Amino acid sequence: MGQLTIREQVCLANQSLRSEGLVTMHSGNVSGLDGEILYIKPSGMDYGAMTPESMVPVDIHSGEVLETIYRPSVDLPHHLFLYRRDPSIQSVVHTHSNYATAFAAVHRPIPLVLTAIADEFGGEIPCTPYIDNEGENIGKAILEYRRQAPAILLGSHGVFAWGPSVQAALKAAVMVEDVAKTVHVALQLGTPPPLDPEEALKWWERYHNRYGQNL
Numbered sequence: 001m002g003q004l005t006i007r008e009q010v011c012l013a014n015q016s017l018r019s020e021g022l023v024t025m026h027s028g029n030v031s032g033l034d035g036e037i038l039y040i041k042p043s044g045m046d047y048g049a050m051t052p053e054s055m056v057p058v059d060i061h062s063g064e065v066l067e068t069i070y071r072p073s074v075d076l077p078h079h080l081f082l083y084r085r086d087p088s089i090q091s092v093v094h095t096h097s098n099y100a101t102a103f104a105a106v107h108r109p110i111p112l113v114l115t116a117i118a119d120e121f122g123g124e125i126p127c128t129p130y131i132d133n134e135g136e137n138i139g140k141a142i143l144e145y146r147r148q149a150p151a152i153l154l155g156s157h158g159v160f161a162w163g164p165s166v167q168a169a170l171k172a173a174v175m176v177e178d179v180a181k182t183v184h185v186a187l188q189l190g191t192p193p194p195l196d197p198e199e200a201l202k203w204w205e206r207y208h209n210r211y212g213q214n215l
Contacts, residue, residue, distance in 0.1 A: 006034035009166040010041075011052040013093070018047040020174050022095040029073040032091040032166040033083055036060050040079060042070035060084065074133075081139025082162060089162045091169035096158040099180035103127060104153040110180050113192035117183075118203035119211075120175045121149035130155040148204075151176045 004012065010032040017023045017030065026047075031040035039055040056072040058065055060083055065072060073079075079092045095101075103110050110125040112118060117125070124147070131141040131154060142160055146152050150172045151161035159176050163169035186192045195203075 005052070006032045006166065007039045007055050007057075008052045010039040010055050010091075011050055013091075013166050013170045014041045014050055014055075015047055016170060017093070017095060017173075020177075022097040022173060022177055023047075024096075028093075028095045029075055029079075030091065030093045030166065030170065031073075031076075031079045032169075033060065033089075037066070038079065038083060040072050040076055042068075043073050045070070075138075077136060078138040078142070078160070081136045082142065085139075085143060088164060090164050091162060091166040093161045093169045093173040094158065095161075095173050095177070097173070097177035097180070099184050100125075100153060100159045100176045101157075102184065103180055104155055104157055104159070107155040109153065110176070110183055111192070112195050112197075112200055113183060113186065114179055115195070115203050116175070117179050118195055118200035119207035120172065120179075121151065122204040123148050123197070123200060125149050125151055125153060125176060125179075127153035128155050131157070 010030055013030040017028045026044045029041040031038050038058050038060055042054050042056050054070055056065060056068050056070050058072055063080055075094055082089050082092055104127055107127055109127045112124045126145050126147050128141045128145040131137050142152055150163050153159055161169050161172035163172055
């Protein structure tokens with residue numbers, strides 16, 4: 001996403017939710033943090049109608065919506081809760097992607113049975129019990145039940161992912177759905193054996209410290 005502003009990155013990431021097949025109609029949302037201001041998807045807006053200017057700016061401390069005619073996503077309280085309590089989080093993504101949400105529907109974590117899961121997540125992708133959407137309950141549950149993975153399934157609900165950048169959070173959300181689909185198919189064939197945690201650590205360390213370019 002290069003030199004795009006955070007507001008532009010958030011808009012592009014929200015549009016990517018649809019192009020990546022992670023949402024339908026108006027579901028899902030992405031936010032990104034720019035200093036003390038977060039930008040988040042406007043509530044109920046068609047993905048094709050979004051522009052950077054329609055991303056809703058919100059003061060991270062007060063929760064006040066700034067300089068816009070649009071209402072923010074109804075998931076704003078959960079995003080705010082995560083930003084306020086974990087400074088390493090700079091972007092949050094919420095989806096109802098089909099395969100990952102199928103695991104959430106049966107309150108089942110995505111097990112550590114693939115090196116791709118070890119690479120991106122370091123271990124299984126956990127699932128919370130059912131949590132209602134009142135106040136800060138979802139944010140509290142995410143912090144309580146999360147593990148090393150930058151993503152979590154919410155029982156009977158969907159997926160939350162996060163990261164140190166908009167790009168990283170979006171990638172985590174895409175990868176959750178990708179591995180969920182593969183694991184679902186594997187479960188139709190048999191019972192995939194889990195990776196040993198020590199082996200998983202080798203894959204995670206290589207992927208995060210030696211994979212790709214360091215320009």
